[in-house]
Amino acid sequence: MRIGELAVTVGVTTRTVRHYHHLGLLPEPERRPNGYRDYTLRHAVVLARIRRLTELGLGLTEVRDVLADDAGRDLAEVLEELDADLARQEAAIRERRERLRALLDREGSLPAEGPVSPELTALLTGMAHGPESPMAARDREVLALIDTVASPESRKRLMAALGSAFETPTAVARAHEVYALLDALADADPDDADDPRVDEAARALADCLPDSLLPETDLAPGLDDSFLRALYADVAPAQAEAIRRAMRMFTERGR
Amino acid sequence: MRIGELAVTVGVTTRTVRHYHHLGLLPEPERRPNGYRDYTLRHAVVLARIRRLTELGLGLTEVRDVLADDAGRDLAEVLEELDADLARQEAAIRERRERLRALLDREGSLPAEGPVSPELTALLTGMAHGPESPMAARDREVLALIDTVASPESRKRLMAALGSAFETPTAVARAHEVYALLDALADADPDDADDPRVDEAARALADCLPDSLLPETDLAPGLDDSFLRALYADVAPAQAEAIRRAMRMFTERGR
DNA sequence: CTTGACCTTGCCGCAACGTCAACGTTTCTA
DNA sequence: TAGAAACGTTGACGTTGCGGCAAGGTCAAG
16 A cells, blocks of 8 residues: 555545654655555554554554554543543533633623733623723723632622622712822822812722721732832822822721 | 743743743843843733633644734634633543453453453453363454454444354363464475364354354454465465365355 | 842644655556 | 756745743742
């Protein structure tokens, strides 16, 4: 048999056959005078065996091992291991599909920040009613960031606290007022340390934060110092100052 | 933020961040005077978004598309498509696991020919009782080959026919006698065209084949001429002649 | 001054082949 | 009998999502 005949009878491509030669899985047959490989029945048998094993999901190196020690008893081990591996893959796929369905079921209400946790989605849609605001947009992004990197437990605690705090339309409206106050500081003179609007915005922001957040030692779980510096660097100086003051006032309130 | 800080806060490796730069997924930030990349909050936000998307199973090119047209509406399409893809993968994994379990449940009785169909496994274990025989071994191999390459329907028909034909111990014993007769021809003089043992073996083999195989127009479904030639080339000339005669006698019996 | 922990660019490796390229051989057909 | 179609040969690059290494430059602490 030539390589093409072998390939079609066993149901693989000629490239695959040559690949197996290269890896040493299938012995090279004799050559005809013209250089063509000349296969025998044994090659077809071995190739079919390789195909059976690969179709089960074995890697070619595992196939080589199985073919090498012809014990036949080692195969069971490999298959057990493979089954466990497939079980893990199946579980992973199922989990991803569940998350996907959770996203797709809330048809059409995908936040612009991309796919986030159900809790955060609820929070974002609840707070969606309000004027356009750069600070609100940044806040949503940061929440999405925290949502992504926090551990599942702290994520749930944080989002639950925020979710219950902004359930009512009045709370949402107050939050948007805070956003507006902060937005107004975008062009504030950084040298005017006593701009009364800074203090006003800080006070409003601190008032806006729910007490349920007080036990949270870390408002941004998983996010360290460098993140906070980046956060403050990303907003206008006066805005950063207002947020810093609000944080101080908020933690003071805890005592 | 430097690249290491960014990486740990978002939960990826620095290599990943640079990779995303290379692919254009994440914009290159400003550089510090020393050449270090200097990231801002926006980079962390985008990187987290990329992580969310990849964790759902999107490829990086799809991530790029989603990030590019910020419609947010296109995302749903991609996710639907992805879900369908995952469903296919899940089905494939389940099928392979079922085959695996079918193999592993018959604990310890894995044929040396490797994992074959349940039907063939039954046939092989049924015929396992008998003396060691090269011809029997080759026959098992060829059956495994056919089992691999035949279409599911013809595979089932063929294996069912053989399985019912060799259910009884007497039928199995007769088959082993045929193997012995064929083995004895291994060193037969190819020039002695009238060796009576050739005809004896052919007759025994033809008698051994069950009538249920007669409707099968093709005894080796999916295997063509070149395979048959390889088969005959793989055995001793006298053995090949005996098998050829047996096939003729068998098909004549059909009329 | 050294050590260690950062950062830089760049290139190879993986798994299992697909897909050219550039060329020789066989076989069918006009 | 010529030419095209359909085989075969070796060799090398492309795919995916990074990991790992080489060969440095930079910076803070002891």
